[in-house]
Amino acid sequence: MESLLVIGSSNTDMVTYLANFPTPGETVEGIQFATFFGGKGANQAITANRFSIDSYFISCLGNDYFGENMLDHFKKEQLNIDFIQRVNGESGVATILVDEKGQNQIIVVPGSNYLIDSEKIISAINKIPKLFTIVAQLEIPEKVIIESFKEAQKLGIITILNPAPGQKISEELLSHTDWLIPNETEFSLIHPENKYPDDTAIKFLAHQLNTNLVVTLGGNGIKICLKDGTFYKIQAQKVKVVDTTAAGDVFVGSFAALLTEKYDPLIAAELASRIATQSVTRHGAQNSIPSKEEILEIISSGI
Numbered sequence: 001m002e003s004l005l006v007i008g009s010s011n012t013d014m015v016t017y018l019a020n021f022p023t024p025g026e027t028v029e030g031i032q033f034a035t036f037f038g039g040k041g042a043n044q045a046i047t048a049n050r051f052s053i054d055s056y057f058i059s060c061l062g063n064d065y066f067g068e069n070m071l072d073h074f075k076k077e078q079l080n081i082d083f084i085q086r087v088n089g090e091s092g093v094a095t096i097l098v099d100e101k102g103q104n105q106i107i108v109v110p111g112s113n114y115l116i117d118s119e120k121i122i123s124a125i126n127k128i129p130k131l132f133t134i135v136a137q138l139e140i141p142e143k144v145i146i147e148s149f150k151e152a153q154k155l156g157i158i159t160i161l162n163p164a165p166g167q168k169i170s171e172e173l174l175s176h177t178d179w180l181i182p183n184e185t186e187f188s189l190i191h192p193e194n195k196y197p198d199d200t201a202i203k204f205l206a207h208q209l210n211t212n213l214v215v216t217l218g219g220n221g222i223k224i225c226l227k228d229g230t231f232y233k234i235q236a237q238k239v240k241v242v243d244t245t246a247a248g249d250v251f252v253g254s255f256a257a258l259l260t261e262k263y264d265p266l267i268a269a270e271l272a273s274r275i276a277t278q279s280v281t282r283h284g285a286q287n288s289i290p291s292k293e294e295i296l297e298i299i300s301s302g303i
Helices: 040-048 065-076 111-115 118-127 142-154 171-175 184-190 199-209 247-260 265-279 292-301
Strands: 003-007 011-017 032-038 054-058 092-098 104-109 131-137 158-162 212-216 222-225 231-234
Touching: 003 040, 003 118, 003 142, 003 247, 011 065, 032 040, 040 054, 040 131, 040 247, 054 118, 092 111, 118 142, 131 142, 131 247, 142 158, 142 171, 158 247, 184 199, 184 212, 199 212, 199 222, 199 231, 212 247, 212 265, 222 265, 231 265, 247 265, 265 292
Parallel strands: 003 054, 003 131, 011 092, 131 158
Antiparallel strands: 011 032, 092 104, 212 222, 222 231
């Protein structure tokens, strides 16, 4: 059985639900407050771990309460954390606002996520048996991802980059990325002319970067352009949106897991889209990830 490695962030999400986002200087009353386990890396790793593959996660946790609590959570999820790193300091946290339409605003304080050690990751890459796919996001230092992806490609391992949160990305990182999965905002930051991801812009960027490009567009579905020029659109399912906080992460984790299971990329994207759609009907980040049973049902139903 092939295995998958997610490298990335772990955060404790502190979420406030409210009717409308405040404007600068305005104080508003919230409706509800809750804490959830989050971090884009952890969200994607736990999603992938609900598939029939061996999933590993490498993150860096502080020695504080949040770090200990997160570690206990990973153990309960039965996520392989043999290569988790620990440092003195504070773990990552995120403050999230969710309005009545299910849209969100997020502030991330990286903490220990920015202290992750690339040498230890490279060592792990060479130790994990039958490693087929590596996934990363931008809530850890870009240099760490570059060094990890370089090592992965030397070994013939597929690299997947979710360029979130949105920012400019170096040509070096993009050159070592086999699959690039941005949302529409992240796409416009990567495109040299800051274009909206219409069909033409997506085809242009995929060709320019010589990479497989998957653009997630929320309620407008997904667009895919492969290296060979194949272009494909997936329509979003219509559901009542409650909270979009981890939808992109659920898609990335699901897509990566399905690629690792050797699904055709277009079928993998269709199935991952359906799995991610379920997540927006629930509150929270990892709380919204569909169960193993739900994922199996979606896969079994076909497309």
